[in-house]
Amino acid sequence: MADPKEHGTSAVHSNSLRHQPDERGHFGGRHGGRFVAETLMPLILELDEAYKVAKADPAFRKELDYYLKDYVGRPSPLWFAQRMTEELGGAKIFLKREELNHTGSHKLNNVMGQILLARRMGRTRIVAETGAGQHGVATATVCALFGLKCVIYMGATDVERQKPNVFRMRLLGAEVVPVTSGAGTLKDAMNEAMRDWVANIADTYMLIGTVAGPHPYPAMVRDFQSVIGTETKAQMKAAEGRLPDVVVAAIGGGSNAMGIFYPFLDDKSVRLIGVEAAGHGLDSGKTAASIERGRPGVLHGNRTYLLQNADGQIEEAHSISAGLDYPGVGPEHSWLHDIGRAEYVGITDNEALDAFQFCTRMEGIIPALESAHAVAYAAKIAPTLSKDTLLVVNLSGRGDKDIFTVAEHLGVKL
Amino acid sequence: MSRIAARFKALAAQGRGALIPYLEAYDPDWDTSLELLRKMPAAGADLIEIGMPFSDPSADGPVIQAAARRGLKAGATLAGVLDMVTDFRQQDNETPIILMGYLNPVESYGYERFCRDAASAGVDGLILVDLPPEEADVLAPFAKANKLDIIRLVAPTTSDERLPYVLSHASGFVYYVSITGITGTRSATTHDLEAAIPRLRKVTKLPIAIGFGVRTPQQAANASSIADGAVVASALLSTLAETLDDKGRATAETLPRVLAQIEDLAKAVRSADGKAV
Numbered sequence: 150m151a152d153p154k155e156h157g158t159s160a161v162h163s164n165s166l167r168h169q170p171d172e173r174g175h176f177g178g179r180h181g182g183r184f185v186a187e188t189l190m191p192l193i194l195e196l197d198e199a200y201k202v203a204k205a206d207p208a209f210r211k212e213l214d215y216y217l218k219d220y221v222g223r224p225s226p227l228w229f230a231q232r233m234t235e236e237l238g239g240a241k242i243f244l245k246r247e248e249l250n251h252t253g254s255h256k257l258n259n260v261m262g263q264i265l266l267a268r269r270m271g272r273t274r275i276v277a278e279t280g281a282g283q284h285g286v287a288t289a290t291v292c293a294l295f296g297l298k299c300v301i302y303m304g305a306t307d308v309e310r311q312k313p314n315v316f317r318m319r320l321l322g323a324e325v326v327p328v329t330s331g332a333g334t335l336k337d338a339m340n341e342a343m344r345d346w347v348a349n350i351a352d353t354y355m356l357i358g359t360v361a362g363p364h365p366y367p368a369m370v371r372d373f374q375s376v377i378g379t380e381t382k383a384q385m386k387a388a389e390g391r392l393p394d395v396v397v398a399a400i401g402g403g404s405n406a407m408g409i410f411y412p413f414l415d416d417k418s419v420r421l422i423g424v425e426a427a428g429h430g431l432d433s434g435k436t437a438a439s440i441e442r443g444r445p446g447v448l449h450g451n452r453t454y455l456l457q458n459a460d461g462q463i464e465e466a467h468s469i470s471a472g473l474d475y476p477g478v479g480p481e482h483s484w485l486h487d488i489g490r491a492e493y494v495g496i497t498d499n500e501a502l503d504a505f506q507f508c509t510r511m512e513g514i515i516p517a518l519e520s521a522h523a524v525a526y527a528a529k530i531a532p533t534l535s536k537d538t539l540l541v542v543n544l545s546g547r548g549d550k551d552i553f554t555v556a557e558h559l560g561v562k563l
Numbered sequence: 564m565s566r567i568a569a570r571f572k573a574l575a576a577q578g579r580g581a582l583i584p585y586l587e588a589y590d591p592d593w594d595t596s597l598e599l600l601r602k603m604p605a606a607g608a609d610l611i612e613i614g615m616p617f618s619d620p621s622a623d624g625p626v627i628q629a630a631a632r633r634g635l636k637a638g639a640t641l642a643g644v645l646d647m648v649t650d651f652r653q654q655d656n657e658t659p660i661i662l663m664g665y666l667n668p669v670e671s672y673g674y675e676r677f678c679r680d681a682a683s684a685g686v687d688g689l690i691l692v693d694l695p696p697e698e699a700d701v702l703a704p705f706a707k708a709n710k711l712d713i714i715r716l717v718a719p720t721t722s723d724e725r726l727p728y729v730l731s732h733a734s735g736f737v738y739y740v741s742i743t744g745i746t747g748t749r750s751a752t753t754h755d756l757e758a759a760i761p762r763l764r765k766v767t768k769l770p771i772a773i774g775f776g777v778r779t780p781q782q783a784a785n786a787s788s789i790a791d792g793a794v795v796a797s798a799l800l801s802t803l804a805e806t807l808d809d810k811g812r813a814t815a816e817t818l819p820r821v822l823a824q825i826e827d828l829a830k831a832v833r834s835a836d837g838k839a840v
């Protein structure tokens with residue numbers, strides 16, 4: 150990569166951190182962008198235009214709010230985790246209950262927004278990639294709701310370890326296509342979904358499930374997910390009369406994290422912590438910690454931190470959690486890392502498994518393995534923080550889908 | 564004059580279009596792909612495209628994906644691809660060489676260093692699938708300084724309004740992606756091509772090559788006479804794959820069969836009529 154200064158950091162128009170990306174979709178002039186084949190370029194530009202128009206249209210907002218409230222079930226509560234707080238003996242811990250959304254994760258916030266956009270654009274066929282299957286289930290759900298054709302690409306490895314979600318998607322009427330190239334995980338599913346899109350442009354909308362991909366996806370998905378942070382801000386004000394001090398979220402592509410971070414970007418007193426999957430350990434060579442162990446490069450339409458070898462070949466990620474098993478990360482996180490606005494840390498498979506059980510026993514809430522990474526880091530730092538510290542964990546999803554994986558690791562046969 | 568411009572000019576004088584076969588570097592190993600490269604001009608290649616293997620070729624179909632995987636398994640690196648070109652140039656200083664691939668390995672190598680090394684190896688042009696003109700400023704100054712052509716892709720989805728923008732960034736020749744889809748899956752009809760190429764001619768004086776979906780001698784002859792050249796990739800890579808042994812190694816059949824296919828394609832391209840002298 151050439152000197153980042155060359156790419157015009159001057160594109161930041163004000164001191165606010167909430168004015169990114171620039172017109173070209175670059176965050177901080179460096180990350181993001183639109184690195185796609187010419188066949189897709191006109192579609193990406195059309196989507197950018199359509200999203201701009203929708204965003205400015207009060208009728209679109211009104212329609213989205215209606216579905217968020219009565220179909221998704223928003224707002225989600227901000228739960229004071231009293232037993233967990235007492236057990237850890239430090240910061241006051243709150244859980245943002247995204248697992249209570251319809252379909253069991255934050256994914257539906259974004260999917261609801263994009264499906265309304267796809268309908269406005271007259272698209273009748275939806276393709277999506279999925280890792281844990283949560284995004285696939287959310288997408289299949291809205292396709293059922295609106296009677297649209299739905300094709301979900303899912304790595305063959307993930308099809309195996311997320312069987313309940315595969316069955317749910319099929320029940321919802323989606324076609325689930327197992328992808329066998331590469332390690333058969335999220336990265337490969339993303340490649341295959343892009344190949345499908347390029348071949349079926351006339352009627353197809355590609356519904357990306359995280360804050361990655363070519364512009365405008367990272368900004369658009371962030372906008373749809375930022376309802377999480379907006380609610381959290383208001384709920385914390387109501388509960389404690391002030392802003393939280395620390396916000397912790399798991400990072401796969403980074404959409405639940407960006408959703409809860411974004412409304413706090415200009416509140417400098419709020420520490421933002423993204424938890425990457427360290428897999429077997431940050432230095433084990435088997436991780437999904439793109440920011441901590443990767444370097445900037447170009448994949449799936451954007452420049453961002455990537456796990457790659459010395460020749461720029463993308464490496465396979467590793468995480469026990471299918472939803473975090475991705476060698477890249479959304480470009481806005483790469484930028485927030487570069488400027489030091491957010492911190493990025495790693496949690497191993499084993500730490501996540503412990504936190505999965507801890508959260509379940511302490512709060513009666515079974516977290517998704519993805520979310521358990523955030524819980525694990527919160528549990529790690531809470532004891533080191535004073536009792537008046539307000540710490541929010543984004544509980545991005547529920548763990549029912551993970552019970553088979555967890556049982557296997559605990560040596561239990563179901 | 565660049566090798567690319569000189570070659571298209573010479574072919575135009577002969578009244579025919581170019582055959583542009585593709586090979587994936589290191590497929591199935593460095594020596595075999597270098598040997599194939601060396602023998603391609605005698606078999607009838609007018610220009611040659613060399614694929615730089617990438618782990619995530621998201622615009623490619625199963626055939627090129629598999630070739631890239633074989634190349635990576637054989638240890639492909641960009642430096643090694645450039646070594647192939649250096650070697651080739653010792654015997655052939657006229658056949659244009661175009662490297663085709665994805666951006667990340669090039670970004671990782673370093674744009675300036677890559678352009679310098681590619682030019683000194685004897686590369687003439689670059690096709691980077693996931694580098695649209697909107698993002699090309701990372702590469703363009705270094706390509707220009709080293710006299711490397713950036714070959715622009717134009718697709719059926721590229722609108723008339725967008726065409727001048729895309730083509731204002733082009734040099735060498737224009738690569739018309741004749742289908743909306745990934746490589747090696749379907750083919751455009753003659754009718755489609757006859758409608759598409761004049762649309763490009765209105766906006767550019769550069770030669771136009773047609774790629775994606777050109778498989779048979781008949782299709783190559785057609786494409787090269789409607790436009791100025793035809794790129795054949797998946798069809799050749801499928802043949803190569805068929806000749807490999809069960810461990811994926813080259814056999815005595817590998818080079819002869821791929822070269823024979825290039826000869827058939829060349830024969831058809833050379834006897835195609837319809838190009839004004």
Ligand SMILES: Cc1ncc(COP(=O)(O)O)c(C=O)c1O
Nearest residue numbers: 283401402403404405472519546
């Ligand atoms: C519950 C849950 N949390 C987090 C993630 C990770 O995605 P992101 O980082 O985009 O929120 C996933 C992805 O599948 C998920 O299902």
